[in-house]
Amino acid sequence: MILQASEVWFAYRAGNPVLRGVDVDIQGGELLFLLGANGSGKSTLLRCLTGLLAPDKGHITLDGLGLRSLPSRLRAQRLALVPQTHAPVFTYSARDMVLMGRSPHLKKLAGPTRGDREIAAWALRAVGLEELADRPYTALSGGEQRLALIARGLAQGAQVLLMDEPDANLDPAHQHNVLLLAAQLADGGLALGVTSHNPNNALAYGDRAGLLSRGSLVCGGPHEVLGTNDLEQAYGVPFVSLSGTNGQRAVIPATELESTTT
Amino acid sequence: MTANNGKWLILVAFPAAIGFFALLVGRLWLPPGEVLGALLGRGDVPDLSRTLVLGVRLPRVLAAACVGAGLSAAGAAFQGMFRNPLVEPRILGASSGAALGAAAGLLAGWSAVALQASAFALGLAAVLGAWMLSRGFGSSILVLVIAGIVVASAFDALLGILKYVADPTDALPAITYWLLGGLGTVRWGQLWPLLGTTALGTAFLVASRWRLNVLSLDELEAESLGLPVRRWRMAVIAAGTLLTAAAVAAAGVIGWIGLLVPHAARALVGPDHGRLLPASLALGAGLMILLDTVARTALPAEIPLGILTGLVGIPAFCFLFLRSLEARGGWR
Numbered sequence: 281m282i283l284q285a286s287e288v289w290f291a292y293r294a295g296n297p298v299l300r301g302v303d304v305d306i307q308g309g310e311l312l313f314l315l316g317a318n319g320s321g322k323s324t325l326l327r328c329l330t331g332l333l334a335p336d337k338g339h340i341t342l343d344g345l346g347l348r349s350l351p352s353r354l355r356a357q358r359l360a361l362v363p364q365t366h367a368p369v370f371t372y373s374a375r376d377m378v379l380m381g382r383s384p385h386l387k388k389l390a391g392p393t394r395g396d397r398e399i400a401a402w403a404l405r406a407v408g409l410e411e412l413a414d415r416p417y418t419a420l421s422g423g424e425q426r427l428a429l430i431a432r433g434l435a436q437g438a439q440v441l442l443m444d445e446p447d448a449n450l451d452p453a454h455q456h457n458v459l460l461l462a463a464q465l466a467d468g469g470l471a472l473g474v475t476s477h478n479p480n481n482a483l484a485y486g487d488r489a490g491l492l493s494r495g496s497l498v499c500g501g502p503h504e505v506l507g508t509n510d511l512e513q514a515y516g517v518p519f520v521s522l523s524g525t526n527g528q529r530a531v532i533p534a535t536e537l538e539s540t541t542t
Numbered sequence: 543m544t545a546n547n548g549k550w551l552i553l554v555a556f557p558a559a560i561g562f563f564a565l566l567v568g569r570l571w572l573p574p575g576e577v578l579g580a581l582l583g584r585g586d587v588p589d590l591s592r593t594l595v596l597g598v599r600l601p602r603v604l605a606a607a608c609v610g611a612g613l614s615a616a617g618a619a620f621q622g623m624f625r626n627p628l629v630e631p632r633i634l635g636a637s638s639g640a641a642l643g644a645a646a647g648l649l650a651g652w653s654a655v656a657l658q659a660s661a662f663a664l665g666l667a668a669v670l671g672a673w674m675l676s677r678g679f680g681s682s683i684l685v686l687v688i689a690g691i692v693v694a695s696a697f698d699a700l701l702g703i704l705k706y707v708a709d710p711t712d713a714l715p716a717i718t719y720w721l722l723g724g725l726g727t728v729r730w731g732q733l734w735p736l737l738g739t740t741a742l743g744t745a746f747l748v749a750s751r752w753r754l755n756v757l758s759l760d761e762l763e764a765e766s767l768g769l770p771v772r773r774w775r776m777a778v779i780a781a782g783t784l785l786t787a788a789a790v791a792a793a794g795v796i797g798w799i800g801l802l803v804p805h806a807a808r809a810l811v812g813p814d815h816g817r818l819l820p821a822s823l824a825l826g827a828g829l830m831i832l833l834d835t836v837a838r839t840a841l842p843a844e845i846p847l848g849i850l851t852g853l854v855g856i857p858a859f860c861f862l863f864l865r866s867l868e869a870r871g872g873w874r
Contacts, residue, residue: 332765356768363763369625370758370813383756384768389749391816436767 281358281439281471282307283329283347287338290324298324300495301338306473308439311466313482313502314475316492317515322475323444325492329473330361330442342440356384360433362443365425371416374428378403378413381435403431407461423454430461440471447476459485479506479519480530503529549810553821557607557828564603564835565595597729602838603831605728608740609793610803610830612785614822615744617800618807622758622815623778624683627808631786631800634690634779638697639668640790645704645717658732658791662739665787668693669779683761723794723848725834732792739788746781747819754778754815796848798855799826805862 284305291297298321306312306329316322327333329340331347340347342358350358360381368377381403382396392400404410407427412420417428426446433441446462447455459474463485466472476482482489482502489502493514498505508519511531518534565577572591579587580595616631624633632638643664647657669690676682676689708714747754753774756764764771789796807821833854837845 327762330766332762352765352770353768356766361763361766363760363766366760368759369627370622370808372755372813376755376814380756380759380767383752386752391752 281343283340283342283359283440283471283473285325285329285335285338285340288325288328288335288340289337290321290328290333290335292324297336297495299328299335302492302495302497304329304490304497304499306440306471308469308471309466310487311463311472311474311485312499313486313489314473314492314497315477315479315482315489315506315514320492320514321495322492325497326361326442326444326473326475330359331355332361353384357437359440359442360436360438362426362429362433362441362446364444364448365422365429367418371418373414374409374417374420374424375400375404375413377417377428378431378435381432384436399437400431400435403435404428406434407431421454423450423457426450426454426458427461430458430465434465438470440473441465443472443474445475445477447478447481455481479511482506483529483531506531553810553824557824557831560828560831560835561603561607564606564831565599567835567839568594568599569839570594601730601733602725602728602834605725605733605736605792606830606834607827608733608736609725609789609796610799610826610828611744611823612740612789612826613796613800613830614803614807614826615747615819616782616785616789618804618815618818618822619747619750619754619778619782620800621804622754622813622818623775624687625758627805628801630797631782632694632790632795632797633687634672634783635668635694635697636665636783636786637790637795638694638701640665640787641721641795642668642697642701642704644720644791644794645701645708648716648720649704649708649713654727654729655731655735658735661791662735662787664697665790666783668697669783669787673776673779719846720794721848722846723796723851724837724844724846725793726838726844728792736788736792739784743781743785743788744819744823747778747785748823750774750778750781751815751819754819758813758815794846794848796830796851798851798859799830802855802859802862803829805859805866809862809866 282305286303288299288302289297290299302325314322314325324333328335334348342350347355379392379396379400382392382399385396386392404413407430409424409427409431412424417425420428443462446458450458459481462472462474466487483506486502488499489505490497490499491505491510491514508521508531511519519531520534520537522530522532566572566574572594576587576591577595580592613631620629620631620633621627640661643661644657647660652660672689672693675693676686679685705714705717708717753769756767756769757771757774761771803826804818804822807818807825811817811821833850834847837847837850
């Protein structure tokens with residue numbers, strides 16, 4: 281399955297476009313990171329790619345079919361959004377949250393069947409949450425909630441998973457858990473698009489990366505598009521490159537290496 | 543699993559048992575055998591008992607069950623859809639509209655059935671007005687609630703005008719008494735439309751149970767799960783409004799039930815609407831039959847039902863509220 285956007289323009293207010301002709305594609309078997317500063321249009325792009333916002337110009341296709349012309353049920357069977365976590369008002373169990381992923385497969389006015397419940401149980405196992413299935417979703421930790429939402433996307437049967445900052449507000453170990461799972465799912469053949477604030481996560485886990493700056497997106501291998509100059513342009517602060525013993529590269533804002541006390 | 547089945551058995555038996563008990567009691571106590579005989583249509587039942595059971599008490603018990611079940615189901619659905627456990631079914635103005643319709647009917651001296659019809663129609667009209675108003679401003683949940691408050695206030699003001707011009711010796715007390723709520727005048731003629739509307743509305747909401755779960759998530763999230771949120775919202779509002787307008791048209795303004803019962807049901811069976819709605823129906827029906835029985839038997843004169851639901855509802859709600867605050871951060 282391939283999700284492809286070409287020449288996408290979007291503006292919330294006329295004359296002030298957030299996206300200026302963005303081209304991007306996400307293919308099965310690949311994990312694409314979308315990076316950019318606050319307000320650079322990451323979330324807007326993700327919403328366009330999910331089909332929740334209609335681009336002003338350009339078009340987005342899913343396997344050649346226009347995303348916005350696809351009935352919402354059919355779209356949701358192929359493409360899932362893993363939102364940033366939030367506290368739902370009511371204390372649904374983790375199992376029920378995951379089961380809601382079966383919504384686009386249900387018949388009109390019907391509830392989930394035994395088959396739907398089995399798929400939800402499989403999805404919970406796939407992310408390693410089967411032990412916590414009957415806990416209230418609201419009682420799970422931030423990392424576990426994120427895993428539950430990924431499980432919901434899997435239960436949806438989606439071939440494309442779009443994740444809104446799955447690494448936000450997580451400690452390094454939990455970021456690793458979630459992003460490792462994302463990388464494994466991509467290795468298993470799914471197409472994953474992930475927004476993030478952390479270039480190092482893209483360098484460590486991403487097959488490709490896209491850097492959004494002033495409404496334009498540059499896509500390529502993580503190491504090609506996330507050079508220190510590109511990052512400085514996108515984020516407005518200088519970056520320094522660090523190398524691990526195995527040659528793995530990481531970046532850090534130069535401000536963090538400078539002593540501010542002297 | 544057996545504990546679960548037992549819970550459901552109790553939930554179903556609750557309104558049935560209270561309903562049967564309600565047929566026994568009144569100014570004249572009837573033996574259970576006679577009531578059963580009258581219900582089954584046996585010939586050996588005295589005429590007076592038959593008339594009391596079938597002609598007076600049964601329609602009243604069924605009306606109370608419909609009002610309680612309808613308000614509770616509408617409350618549960620609205621709380622889920624508005625993602626707010628403090629929502630009452632009258633939030634969109636249904637009950638203000640119905641009150642105005644009934645007051646107009648009382649002022650004009652219409653028959654009970656015509657009065658019920660006018661209350662029902664204006665209840666629907668009020669919510670339709672709120673919906674149309676909200677559409678001009680993007681029809682988000684917040685705008686919808688504000689539009690509901692605006693329309694309800696407008697109808698309340700119109701009701702004030704009617705009360706002001708009403709004859710203080712007969713029409714004004716009639717309006718005031720009607721607004722306090724009660725089922726004292728219900729006969730089969732008013733019961734049928736109420737039964738039909740309640741069956742229709744609750745059947746639709748129960749069938750939508752799974753959609754209500756998804757609707758109670760964030761709007762974009764629900765859209766991303768393939769749910770056409772606007773269309774479902776409109777359908778749930780339509781069903782909840784039918785139920786509320788029908789209940790208020792039959793029984794007057796009954797507060798608290800639509801807020802309290804879904805809370806109690808959530809505490810018993812959890813937030814999944816597949817369980818919450820049936821539990822709310824059973825609890826609401828049983829509680830309302832119980833309160834109506836108290837209303838007509840506790841004192842020589844009938845106690846207005848709206849007063850009783852308030853007296854019982856407020857402490858019960860405080861109890862549930864504190865309990866759920868204590869138990870966890872979220873609402874159960």
